[in-house]
Ligand SMILES: Nc1ncnc2c1ncn2[C@@H]1O[C@H](COP(=O)(O)OP(=O)(O)O)[C@@H](O)[C@H]1O
């Protein structure tokens with residue numbers, strides 16, 4: 001009976017190769033093989049520095065102390081120092097930090113809202129055809145392609161006391177002499193100079209995202225609303241905007257993450273001044289780290305900002321989380 | 329004739345070179361359902377869009393109750409349009425969708441609630457009012473789309489291929505639903521479809537279109553039985569009308585159409601003023617032909633090349649000269665492949681078309 005089998009009756013077990021511990025041909029390993037390098041890269045590039053920073057930020061280490069960073073990390077585990085004092089001081093005893101935080105948020109909210117409104121207005125105009133549309137399109141997108149440093153210098157020149165901005169404002173006011181505005185030396189004006197620069201630089205991105213969003217709004221609901229007698233204004237708010245919700249949120253998230261880090265333009269325009277009138281989080285952290293060498297302290301501040309950012313961005317994403325994650 | 333609700337006068341729409349609607353004229357009576365029937369891309373939606381005001385005609389006029397509405401903006405023509413893809417507002421729940429048109433009109437809250445409840449009951453949407461469109465099936469979406477328009481009480485209801493996105497089962501159900509809406513509201517309805525069955529079963533009158541041109545506009549019965557041209561004959565009916573090319577002539581006294589020695593006797597009435605030797609097309613509906621005795625003077629002979637029983641009916645394919653004919657006969661009829669049969673077309677329904685233009689000869 002056994003002899004009738006295809007291999008002439010040789011016991012099956014004998015034909016099988018000895019089970020190996022690791023068989024490179026085993027398809028189950030392929031996934032792991034592909035994934036492993038990336039995982040290693042992530043661990044070394046991301047997790048490790050992040051972890052180091054986290055531990056150092058619990059101490060009060062500075063390179064000027066003369067001790068190594070490893071020693072500082074060691075104290076976290078040996079219990080030689082009181083941990084987390086930085087956080088305590090930053091929150092309770094560091095008005096400059098809290099002010100920078102508030103200022104960053106103010107600049108962010110104001111700039112984003114302006115960028116959104118202007119970008120949306122421009123995008124709406126671009127739904128129609130008009131003369132020179134292609135050229136205008138390219139021109140409108142250009143600012144965001146310019147390096148922040150160059151943008152900073154450009155507006156630094158424009159905002160000079162005897163510069164073009166004051167000159168033009170003077171003309172508008174009907175005098176040939178320039179307006180008497182100390183754009184970069186007056187705290188309030190400097191704040192707005194920063195916002196204006198930021199808005200000029202990044203409105204194009206809002207414009208681009210919102211234009212593509214407007215174009216992706218399905219046509220027939222708009223036509224249906226038209227037939228039902230809705231005015232353009234009503235259609236815009238009840239049909240087009242709700243359909244743009246995801247796009248608008250994404251635009252705010254992308255720009256929000258960027259504007260919180262705002263640094264280069266302000267550094268060139270005002271260095272955070274006059275005084276600390278335009279000192280944003282990035283500038284404050286820069287000064288902490290590279291002027292005062294309080295690296296651990298700056299790290300702690302950075303973590304606070306990170307937590308705030310993560311919470312805020314996730315709140316912004318909340319309305320579209322379902323669409324992004326659960327749908328299909 | 330009852331009241332004429334809608335009239336199109338030489339309505340024309342060009343998209344650059346393309347003539348989407350070619351000087352179309354027709355009138356639609358109040359309370360009637362008119363089907364706009366034609367193959368995809370023939371200009372049906374464009375016609376609807378012009379009636380509702382979403383597209384401006386290149387030339388021509390649109391009259392509602394005898395008044396030109398060309399200068400009236402879309403929302404104020406009191407014409408409702410239901411889109412092929414429903415176009416419901418996906419971010420609003422069903423209730424919001426239904427009340428949209430009423431809110432636009434600034435109706436009082438209590439009135440809105442009453443009207444919405446009424447239309448929701450009418451369309452069996454009472455239990456879906458708080459659902460979002462994403463949670464609804466195709467036929468429910470369809471009813472929301474119809475309800476959203478119906479609630480505004482339009483004088484004319486335009487439906488653009490309302491059943492084409494539904495599955496067969498749903499389609500039958502929705503067709504019954506539409507017939508009920510039709511009967512209970514007495515709406516003037518213009519119903520766009522590329523499906524002849526839908527047109528024949530729902531419409532009082534059918535306008536058949538092809539390449540932007542109105543090919544025939546008549547009652548469903550007439551369009552089916554008395555097609556004005558070969559296009560209408562071939563577009564309606566399944567299997568479609570049979571066409572046999574040939575030369576008109578006389579065999580003794582009786583008018584005939586000859587092709588390769590085969591002759592088809594045609595009734596004198598259908599021939600009208602056709603002159604001998606003219607190139608013509610004989611059109612015969614598959615179910616308007618019957619088997620006859622071999623010596624029947626009104627019959628012609630053909631050889632059977634296929635027999636396809638389909639339940640109670642059987643489709644025979646027969647060859648005369650170089651043309652194939654399909655005829656629908658009762659199953660059980662004595663005919664087998666290869667047999668010679670005598671076929672007598674219904675004299676009343678046989679049509680004679682001009683071979684060059686495809687237009688029917690009128691008596
Ligand atoms: N906005 C437009 N621009 C250019 N061509 C169009 C436009 N709308 C429709 N057409 C063309 O007009 C013809 C008729 O279209 P349509 O009325 O949608 O056909 P149907 O509804 O009968 O399928 C088609 O060839 C289509 O490509």
Ligand SMILES: [Mg+2]
Nearest residue numbers: 369372373374
């Ligand atoms: Mg269409």
